[in-house]
Amino acid sequence: MRTICFYFQVHQPLRIKPYRFFDIGDDHYYWDDYSNKSIIRKVAQKCYLPMNALLLDMIKQYNGKFKVSFSISGVCLDQFESYAPDVLESFQKLVATGHVELLSETDAHALSALASKTEFKRMVDAHKAKIKRLFNGYEPKVFRNTELIYSDKIGEMVADMGFEGMLTEGAKHILGWKSPNFVYENNINPKLKILLKNFQLSDDIAFRFSNKTWSDYPLTTEKFGKWLNAIPKEQETVNLFMDYETFGEHQWAETGIFEFMKALPNMVFNQTDFSFSTPSEVVKGGKPIAKINVPVPISWADEERDLTAWLGNDLQNEAFSKLYEMEEKIRKIDDPEIWKDWTYLQTSDHFYYMCTKFFSDGAVHSYFSHYETPYDAFINYMNVLSDFILRVENKVKELQAS
Amino acid sequence: MKVLMFGWEFPPHISGGLGTACYGLIKGLNVHNQEVIFVVPKLYGDEEPLADFVNASEVEVDYREKKFQETWENLTYLEINSYLVPYLGPEEFEKYTDYTLHHSSDIDETVFSNKFQFSGKYGKNLMEEVARYALVATQIAKSKDHDLIHAHDWLAYPAGIAAKEISGKPFIAHIHATQFDRAGQGGASGPVYEIEKAGLQAADHVLAVSHLTKKIVVEKYGIHPDKVSVLHNAVLDASIIKSDIQKHVPEKIVTFLGRITYQKGPEYFVEAAKKVIERDPNVRFVMAGNGDLLNKMVERVAELKMGTKFHFTGFLKGKDVDDMYAISDVYVMPSVSEPFGIAPLEAVRHNTPVIISKQSGVAEVLRNAIKIDFWDVDAMADAIFGLLHYPSIAKMFKELGSEELKNLKWEHVAAKLVTVYEKLHNQKP
Numbered sequence: 001m002r003t004i005c006f007y008f009q010v011h012q013p014l015r016i017k018p019y020r021f022f023d024i025g026d027d028h029y030y031w032d033d034y035s036n037k038s039i040i041r042k043v044a045q046k047c048y049l050p051m052n053a054l055l056l057d058m059i060k061q062y063n064g065k066f067k068v069s070f071s072i073s074g075v076c077l078d079q080f081e082s083y084a085p086d087v088l089e090s091f092q093k094l095v096a097t098g099h100v101e102l103l104s105e106t107d108a109h110a111l112s113a114l115a116s117k118t119e120f121k122r123m124v125d126a127h128k129a130k131i132k133r134l135f136n137g138y139e140p141k142v143f144r145n146t147e148l149i150y151s152d153k154i155g156e157m158v159a160d161m162g163f164e165g166m167l168t169e170g171a172k173h174i175l176g177w178k179s180p181n182f183v184y185e186n187n188i189n190p191k192l193k194i195l196l197k198n199f200q201l202s203d204d205i206a207f208r209f210s211n212k213t214w215s216d217y218p219l220t221t222e223k224f225g226k227w228l229n230a231i232p233k234e235q236e237t238v239n240l241f242m243d244y245e246t247f248g249e250h251q252w253a254e255t256g257i258f259e260f261m262k263a264l265p266n267m268v269f270n271q272t273d274f275s276f277s278t279p280s281e282v283v284k285g286g287k288p289i290a291k292i293n294v295p296v297p298i299s300w301a302d303e304e305r306d307l308t309a310w311l312g313n314d315l316q317n318e319a320f321s322k323l324y325e326m327e328e329k330i331r332k333i334d335d336p337e338i339w340k341d342w343t344y345l346q347t348s349d350h351f352y353y354m355c356t357k358f359f360s361d362g363a364v365h366s367y368f369s370h371y372e373t374p375y376d377a378f379i380n381y382m383n384v385l386s387d388f389i390l391r392v393e394n395k396v397k398e399l400q401a402s
Numbered sequence: 403m404k405v406l407m408f409g410w411e412f413p414p415h416i417s418g419g420l421g422t423a424c425y426g427l428i429k430g431l432n433v434h435n436q437e438v439i440f441v442v443p444k445l446y447g448d449e450e451p452l453a454d455f456v457n458a459s460e461v462e463v464d465y466r467e468k469k470f471q472e473t474w475e476n477l478t479y480l481e482i483n484s485y486l487v488p489y490l491g492p493e494e495f496e497k498y499t500d501y502t503l504h505h506s507s508d509i510d511e512t513v514f515s516n517k518f519q520f521s522g523k524y525g526k527n528l529m530e531e532v533a534r535y536a537l538v539a540t541q542i543a544k545s546k547d548h549d550l551i552h553a554h555d556w557l558a559y560p561a562g563i564a565a566k567e568i569s570g571k572p573f574i575a576h577i578h579a580t581q582f583d584r585a586g587q588g589g590a591s592g593p594v595y596e597i598e599k600a601g602l603q604a605a606d607h608v609l610a611v612s613h614l615t616k617k618i619v620v621e622k623y624g625i626h627p628d629k630v631s632v633l634h635n636a637v638l639d640a641s642i643i644k645s646d647i648q649k650h651v652p653e654k655i656v657t658f659l660g661r662i663t664y665q666k667g668p669e670y671f672v673e674a675a676k677k678v679i680e681r682d683p684n685v686r687f688v689m690a691g692n693g694d695l696l697n698k699m700v701e702r703v704a705e706l707k708m709g710t711k712f713h714f715t716g717f718l719k720g721k722d723v724d725d726m727y728a729i730s731d732v733y734v735m736p737s738v739s740e741p742f743g744i745a746p747l748e749a750v751r752h753n754t755p756v757i758i759s760k761q762s763g764v765a766e767v768l769r770n771a772i773k774i775d776f777w778d779v780d781a782m783a784d785a786i787f788g789l790l791h792y793p794s795i796a797k798m799f800k801e802l803g804s805e806e807l808k809n810l811k812w813e814h815v816a817a818k819l820v821t822v823y824e825k826l827h828n829q830k831p
Contacts, residue, residue, distance in 0.1 A: 021688060021713040022725065025650030318704035375700045379716075382709045386686075389710055390651065 002236050003277040003285075004228075004268065005195065007144065007167060008244035010048075010091075011073040011109050012040055013349035015370060019380055024387045030341060035370065040083045047248035052090040054258055058265060059099050066265040067099040069278045070244065071144045074107030074127045075347055077134060088134065095135050101278035102131055104140035104163065110346035111310055113145055113154045114297065115324040118331075123343070124161060142166065142279040146348050148197065148241065148300040149307065152293065155186035155194065163192065165283035167241060170196035171298045171305040181235035183286035187293050193283045194292055197241040197300060201227060206242035210255035221260060221267035228272045237282050238274070241300070302357070310351040315378040320351060322385060326392055333395045341388055353377035403823050404437045406548035406565060407453070408539060408558035411522060415446050419744055420578055423611075424554055426638050428452045430816025436823070439546050441561070443520030443535055456546070458538045459520045528557075529593065536560035543568040549827055552576060556594055559601025566604070572826045575605035576633075580618050583665055583739040590622065599623050607826055609633045609819070611742040612763025631822055634767050635742045636815045640807040643751050645728035653686045653711075654790050657730040657754075659723070660737075660745060662693030667736035667759065667776045672699055674734075676706045677783035678790075685711070685790060690726050692717040727752035731796075732789045736776045737762050746771060750807050755799040757785045767810060770802035 017032035058066050072091065080088040094100040106112055106123035107130065113120045124143070131138050142165040143158045150168035158166050170180025180196035204224070208214045216223065228238065243250065251257040268274050277285070301309040311320055323345060330342050353369045354377045371377040407428075411421035428438055429452060438453040445457035518534045521527070539561035543551070551573040553562030559575055566573040581589035581598055589595055602608055602623050608630040610616040616630045649655070656678070658671045668689060675687040689699060689712070696714070703712045718726055727733065733749035733756045740762035747764065749756045750771075758765050759776035772789070774781040789796045 021715045022650075022722070024713070025652075314701055314704040315709075318707055318709040321707070322710050373697070375697045378700060378704065378709070379714045383713060386710045386713070 001275055002231075002233075002273055003238070003275045003282065005237060005239045005277050005279055005282050006068040007103065007239070007241045007279060008068060008070050008246075009144075009242070010070055010076055010244045012036070012043065012076045012079055013109065013347045014075050014079065014344045015039075016350065016380055016384055019383045019387075021383055024383055025390055026387075028337075028387060028391060030384045030387075031344070036079060037083045040079050040087075043245060043249055044084045044087045046253070047245050048084070048087045049090060050253070050258065051244070051247040051261075052087070052094060054262060055100075056090070056094055056097070058262065059094070059097050062265055062269075064097070064099040065269070065276065067101070067276050067278050069101035069103055069142075070094075071103035071105050072131075073105060073109035074123075074130050075109055075344060077130055081134075092135060095138060099278075101142070101280055102135060102138055102140050103167070103279065104128060104131070104143045106146055108343045108346045109146050109348055110343075111146060111149070111320070111348050111351065112346060113149060113157065114307070114311070115320070116327055117157055119324075119327055119346075120157060121161060123346075126343070142195075142283060144168075147310070149297055150194075150294060150299075151297040152187040152295060154297065155192050155294075156188040159186055159189035159192035165193040165195060165279055167195050167239070167279060168197070168294075169241075169298055169300040169305055170199055170239070173305065174292065174294055174298055178290070179232075179235050180239065181231060181237055182289040183237060183282060184290055184292040185288045187291045190288070190291060193286070193288055195237070195239050195279055195282060196292075198238050199300070201238060202240045202242050205240065205257075205260075206246045206250070209246075209251050209257055209260070218256070219260065221263045222271075224264070225267045225271040228268070228274055237277075237286055239282075308357060309355050310348055313354070313356050313374075315354045315356070315374060316351045319354060319378060319381055319385065322382075322389075326389060329392050329396050332399060333392065335395060338392060338395060345385065345388065350377070350381050354381070403550065403820070403827060404439070404548045405431070405550045405552050405823065406439045406441070406543065406546060406569075406571075408441045408535075408551070408553040408561040408565070410443065410554065410557040412440070412442050412445075412449050412455075414448060415444075415522070417524065419742075420555060422638075422744065423578060423635055423742075425450075425452075426636055426812040427816060427819070429638070430636070430812035430814075431819065433813040434816050434820050436816070436820060439542075439548060441539070441542060442522060443531060444522035454546075456542055458535055458542075459517065461538045461541050462517055463537055463541045532557055532560055532597070536564040539565045540568050550574065550823055553601070554578060556581075556598040556601060559597055559604075563601065563604045572606040572829070573604065574607045574609060574822070574826065575601045576609040577602070577615060577619060577741070578611050579741045580615065580622070582618050582622055583615075583741055586664060586738070605629075606829075607631065607822060609822070611635055612766050614739075614761065614763050614766070615741040631818075633815060633819060633822075634763065634810075635744060636810040636812045637744070637747050637751070637807060638812065640751070640804070640810065642753060642804055643724065643728070645724060645752065647725045647728050649729040651686060653684045654731040655686050655688060655729055656732045656734060656786055656790070657688045657690060657726060658734055658736070659690040659718070659726060659749075660735065662689065662691050662696045662699060664695065665738055665740070666691075666693070667738045668693075668695055668699050669702065670736040670776055670779050670782060671734055672702050672706070672712070673779040674736075674782035674786060675712055676708060677779065678786050679708055679711055681783075681787060682790065683711070685786075687712040688715060688726070688730070689713070690715040690718050690723075723748075724752070727754055730754045732757060732786055734782065734786065735759060735762060735764075736774075736782060738776050740764070747807060747810065750800075750803040753800050753804065755789050755796045755803070757782065757789070768803070768806060770799050770806050772799070 015032045016030050107126040112123050143163040144167040148169045180198045184194040186192035298305050353371050354374045356374045409424045413421050413425045440453035441456040443458045543565035551562050551565045554576045555578050562573050581595045602625050616632050619625050620627050660666045662668045727749050733754045735746050735758045737759050742763035746756040746758050757772045760773050761776050765773050772785040
């Protein structure tokens, strides 16, 4: 039996407020409450609430034969608790059906896997505890790292933490002639099963759905069914991984994206030999076909599928290294405010805003950034980080004095 | 003596140092009982009544007169549809440009209308405004009695030339900045240079704000040195500015405050900062301002891995500027070419010791400051380190600097100017 595995990423960063040089040493509150709240509310209305309601209906309608999985970042869950309890409740209802799987990730949607094993594990544990608290004792079995960032070494760390499977990108330069539609194994620890995103079919929905210049526009479920049927019979799993905001936010309701999803299961059941599974079902059911060799980290971003969207220029490298230089000192400090800011400052989006790759082209990047330029993003972040460093150093001095 | 003076801006509506200098000069001339007719492209009505102000936007030009038509024809070379921003980098240009005001005004159709609404800014239609300003100048020269014509910077030179053609009175070209300062060696081409050159050559006398500028006027524009007098700028108020701002960081602060453009030498400040931080990590550097080199400076700071010690504030105004000076322990002006440079004097008023480049006019009048070559980042780093670590030298510069400031008065400058006026007036009976 062949199967489709849906995974939706739910994440909103805690955005930093405009923070001036004059604020350093004086103002220790960094977060832009107003815009964070209004963005959560906006996306809740356009995407989270309507799409959750639709998925709940579909799960009920097909008696659990239609199923999906989510990875919800800890920083996003925190904001749901503060600004959108209705959204949190609708996710809780979905999980309570038993046909929705939650994945594990880092609490802050961070790049910590690239910086520190200790911090990476702490963040995964923190996220685990949050999921357990909010979703009635739920325990995730499968891991997905920030932006699907994966390498052999990261996989090994994830296996050490006891996970059975991990999701990543079916990057062309990794796969070569191989297909993403199989279960693979981590190169170092084969106990960890690797699911690869079918970026062709995923991006048909996530990116191309409403693109009128696309030769296959408009995308109908029939067309999608044909493409599924065209996949060679021995290829068993089609992993459709995408941002949850695809539904209603990146692709507006007017594009027909909700209707497409509503009609999809019926088409799949009637016109193809595919079913729907969650990642842990795929990990259990599928036979691993081979080890996958990923010496250099990959991600799901951009054409390059590498790390350059977050760590590709001097600005990003400077911010990233200055942040993680603090880790040792922070470990000695027992202060919830410091730890909260330390966590939120690690969110990958802060580094994404500093990306200059698209600066010349503009559009793609600016959609996801509230800064006018990557330079503004860097200046603002470094001002905040400078204040944070002062606070940490003062705490360390206090400790040494006592 | 009655002076017909052409400026481009006047406080409080200014975007550069030109307006402030004109203000100081007129205040000084008032002390010496000189009558000044001061023309600006646009008056806002809240200017201090120090002169007989003429708002060029309100002047009716009688288009039937042949003389005006001739003037206009002579000026048509200015109407190059150039995307020309002499004073500002691209970013600031965006901010200062007033697109809506006369975005689509067509010169040929509206040229002989009675009045022309000037923006008085440095926007897209700058060349057109400069040309029209000259046209208005002919009308003013005709209707307002005067003994001398005095025009500030290239923007007003065509007006000065046109006025002289009408009244035949001596014309003084006052130069506050040259295109060589703004654009480096690339300054020797383009319309701004051409206008500057025409103005300086047509002038009966030239006033330069420093010996440095006089040297450029003589060497680059071919003006005879006898025709050029140096008239340094001064300060309006030499009193020490007390501030109650609290510094919130424990480190000492070293500041660059100005436009982040080639002329101001920001890259030398960044390189010197690196050298200082290597020796003393307890220092923060601040680059305050905006300009076309800002992003490049941000990148360089990241590359040098001093992002948590080197900060950018963006464009500052009003109280923020005072606060910035007040919390600074050292102020650095590493200008590559600065005709005068008033900012270090402001720093002195805040009791902040200053380091200035030898390539600045202000270095000629401020003796109690450390002077370095803009390119000598080692010397700059040494000077910063010294002022931060040896309190006695910092204290000495603070005290002597503020004493020195008291002698830099506009009325002294104006006295010198009056002698120039008189000499010129007597030459031409």
